Every structure is written in structure tokens, then in C-alpha cells.
Amino acid sequence: MKKTERQNGIIHLLRMRKKMTAKELADYFDVSERTIYRDIDALSQLRVPIISYEGLGGGYEIDSSYFMPSIKLSEQEILMLLMVLKAGEEFRIPNMAADYNLLSGKLLNVLPDEERQKASQVISHINFDILRIIPMGYAEDVLKPILEAFWKSCDLQLSYYHPERNTTETRRFSPIELQFGDGGWYINGYCHLRKEKRTFRLDRIESITCVDEKNCFINRELPEPEHDKFRWNTYELMLDPALYRIIRDDVYLQNAMTRSIDNKIHLTVRTPYKDEICKLVLCHPEKVTALKPEEFLEEIKQLSVTLSGKYQNITPGSLADEEIN
DNA sequence: CAAGCCAAGCCAAGCACGGT
DNA sequence: ACCGTGCTTGGCTTGGCTTG
Known part of the structure; x- marks a missing residue:
């Protein structure tokens, strides 16, 4: 058994059996107690929350809240995930193109060489046609402050380009909803400049930052503006x-x-x-x-x-x- | 105080791997 | 095939802690 397998096994055993001594673990994995001590040390350095109790009735325990992802994916599941990733890529989530490639690569690497090639071939035969507009391109890290604003319930300060006037305006904005529609990404929320609900295209945002203040304006029941293109x-x-x-x-x-x-x-x-x-x-x-x-x-x-x-x-x-x- | 357990240092053996 | 290197593991030892 490889060292990493044994160390994973120790985590699983401790999660299942609550408390075990070094001798019990050593007997289970057919190694010396000294090796178990070294494994426990290595796991602790990897921040696995193993608690040791000295003295009579002692042993090792693992924090019950510790979660170790142990997913083994079948070929079919990998193909499904690759399809979902490919569909996701078509949504062109801003600044995430590299993540799609990385994730697809990670999934493909789970498969042996021959099957990896087959999976790539299968995915190349699948096509999604959901784009109706081609975004102009997104400002670097445009998504990060938006997600941060949702996380902290704070406002955004953004510079927005108006193609009809060929100008850029700076506004304060309380985001309500990030939305994909018509092939592009939009952010809905309350515009403090116009004092009403507005929708902005993400690819027209030139810069965006979080306004780090608590208790900003968040109201999901805003009335629709009279001129809203998407008025019901x-x-x-x-x-x-x-x-x-x-x-x-x-x-x-x-x-x-x-x-x-x-x-x-x-x-x-x-x-x-x-x-x-x-x-x-x-x-x-x-x-x-x-x-x-x-x-x-x-x-x-x-x-x-x-x-x-x-x-x-x-x-x-x-x-x-x-x-x- | 003894027993049982963990922690850690030291040394040696075994093994895999790459270079010659 | 041989050698050097690095890693892993086991054995031994000492020390500290807890419990009965």
C-alpha cells in the first residue's frame, strides 16, 4: 500500500471508528507504530484536524466536522461533467475561460490515455448554440467585486460605458441579481444615480469596485422603470x-x-x-x-x-x- | 507509582530510480 | 550490472502525559 493511500485510510478509519491507538492503526495497515506516528505527523502538517490523547485510554481522533472529498467518477459521469462544462463555457462567465480549461483538463486526467482521447472526441461532437450577442470583452476581474458585493451585502462603484452617447459614467449601484440572458451577462440592481432599478451589461463595465460599507441598500422588490427594455x-x-x-x-x-x-x-x-x-x-x-x-x-x-x-x-x-x- | 499511550530523535535496511 | 541518491519504513530509545 502506498503512503498516500494509507494516510487517506487513516482519515477514513478515524472518521468511522471515532478513536484508535497507534498500535491498532499499525496492526490494521500492517506497518510499525513508528510509521503511523509519522503519518499522523504528516496529516497534521496538511491541516487534517487529528486530535491525540495521551495516557491510558488515549489514541487518535479526527474532528467530526472534517470533510474529505472522496469522489470516484465513472466514465459516464466524467462525460456528463465535461458536457456541463462545455455548456458552461458557452455562457462565457467573465474571466473564467482559464478555469474551464483547467477543470476540463483535471476531469480528463482522471481517465487513462486511450479513454481520455475518446472522451475529448465525444465532447468535440457536442455543440451548443446559445449566443445571441457577442460581448465586447470583460474588464479584468469584473466578476470578483460583484460576487464580493453579494457576499458582504455591500454596494458597487462602477464606470459604465454608454455606446449610444459614447461616454463613460461613474455610478454607485446596489446589486440584486447577476443574470445571463440574450447571450450575455447582466447585473440588475438599484442605481443611486438614477434612483431606480437598472440593468447593466457586464461587458460595458470598464471598472468596478466594492464599496466597503455595511447595511447598503438591497431591495429585491424594486418597481420596474418606465423605460425598461425588459418591462413585463x-x-x-x-x-x-x-x-x-x-x-x-x-x-x-x-x-x-x-x-x-x-x-x-x-x-x-x-x-x-x-x-x-x-x-x-x-x-x-x-x-x-x-x-x-x-x-x-x-x-x-x-x-x-x-x-x-x-x-x-x-x-x-x-x-x-x-x-x- | 506503574501502566499505557503519544512524541520525537537516531540509525539502518530496503526499495525505486536515474546515470554510467 | 553497478553505483549513488533519495525516500520510506522499522527498530530502538528516551521523555512526557494521563489515569487508576
Whole structure:
């Protein structure tokens, strides 16, 4: 038996049997007591909480709260974990690309050479397509202060780039939720500058630090701002049944209520994805009719007028020529 | 005070490994 | 095959602590 195996065995035995003397351990592992003393010494140096009792009735005990991870993974489990890691990699958690590679490497190293190659091959055949935006890149260690803020319940000070104004603003921010959506990472919370709930894209944060003060503002029940892109709204649509069968699993139609009226599907859905509903209405005018809410109908009408006005007198190629000139 | 136990130092043997 | 080196282990010893 190897030294490391014996030392692990000592930990397991002490966890199972409460107290054992050096002689009992020596007999169990068929080594001398001197070797057991050396093992105990080595484990203590590794901060394993072994308690020794001298004198009659003495022996060794291990702190009952000590936890030793002893996971043996099967091939199938390793493949599952590699798949989960690959999916996780697609989420592009900021600053963690190196950790994915390291973790995948560690998992693959559990397998013998031949199986390691096979596992790599299997994983190369699996693909996830979940990115809808490509983040510009994240500031170094952008995630660390956010997690620290959740941990300490403190605020954040961040410099945020506004692409529409091409400016950078500094704000104080009480984070509520870190969120992955639309292929990118967002942080939701209370903006002390605007005094309302705001959402910031992590890849637009240029610098971020923790404001190390206790009792910062944390309120999960903040009202949504009026202009929020992801404001929840209830939409009513009339749909062609064939189209509905294709799109009914889309995320923005989750929890939709439907009923059949005159060979059409009447759909009521509450969702924050206004853009998706808008796209659906504009892309399938012959198969989708928006019914409610009124302000949404107005937006659709206005969009239609703008579009038809813009493209009325345009022939193929003329718009490109116009833009070049 | 004796018995039982842990702690630690010293020395030697055995073994694996790399270099010649 | 031989040798040197480093690591592991066992045996012996001394000392300290606790308990009955």
C-alpha cells in the first residue's frame, strides 16, 4: 500500500471508528507504530484536524466536522461533467475561460490515455448554440467585486460605458441579481444615480469596485422603470395555427394561454420580450395580428409607416448607391 | 507509582530510480 | 550490472502525559 493511500485510510478509519491507538492503526495497515506516528505527523502538517490523547485510554481522533472529498467518477459521469462544462463555457462567465480549461483538463486526467482521447472526441461532437450577442470583452476581474458585493451585502462603484452617447459614467449601484440572458451577462440592481432599478451589461463595465460599507441598500422588490427594455407586459395576438405549432416552445411564449377562434389561435401572454413579439408581428403580417395592448399596436403602426415610407421608392441596389454617395 | 499511550530523535535496511 | 541518491519504513530509545 502506498503512503498516500494509507494516510487517506487513516482519515477514513478515524472518521468511522471515532478513536484508535497507534498500535491498532499499525496492526490494521500492517506497518510499525513508528510509521503511523509519522503519518499522523504528516496529516497534521496538511491541516487534517487529528486530535491525540495521551495516557491510558488515549489514541487518535479526527474532528467530526472534517470533510474529505472522496469522489470516484465513472466514465459516464466524467462525460456528463465535461458536457456541463462545455455548456458552461458557452455562457462565457467573465474571466473564467482559464478555469474551464483547467477543470476540463483535471476531469480528463482522471481517465487513462486511450479513454481520455475518446472522451475529448465525444465532447468535440457536442455543440451548443446559445449566443445571441457577442460581448465586447470583460474588464479584468469584473466578476470578483460583484460576487464580493453579494457576499458582504455591500454596494458597487462602477464606470459604465454608454455606446449610444459614447461616454463613460461613474455610478454607485446596489446589486440584486447577476443574470445571463440574450447571450450575455447582466447585473440588475438599484442605481443611486438614477434612483431606480437598472440593468447593466457586464461587458460595458470598464471598472468596478466594492464599496466597503455595511447595511447598503438591497431591495429585491424594486418597481420596474418606465423605460425598461425588459418591462413585463401582456400581449394578445391572433395566430395562424401552423405558425403557432412552430413557435409555441419559444421562451417568450412561456405560460401563454391559448384558445381556438375561427380556425385561428387566440394567444394571451405576459412576457418581458417585447422585441420578440414585435419581430413576430412584423415578420409574419399575413399569419399574426396583434390585438393588445393599445400602445404596442401604436408602435407597430408607427414602425410600419416608417418602413413603408423608407422603402416605397427604393429599387434593389439604389439604397446602397444612395448611402455610398 | 506503574501502566499505557503519544512524541520525537537516531540509525539502518530496503526499495525505486536515474546515470554510467 | 553497478553505483549513488533519495525516500520510506522499522527498530530502538528516551521523555512526557494521563489515569487508576
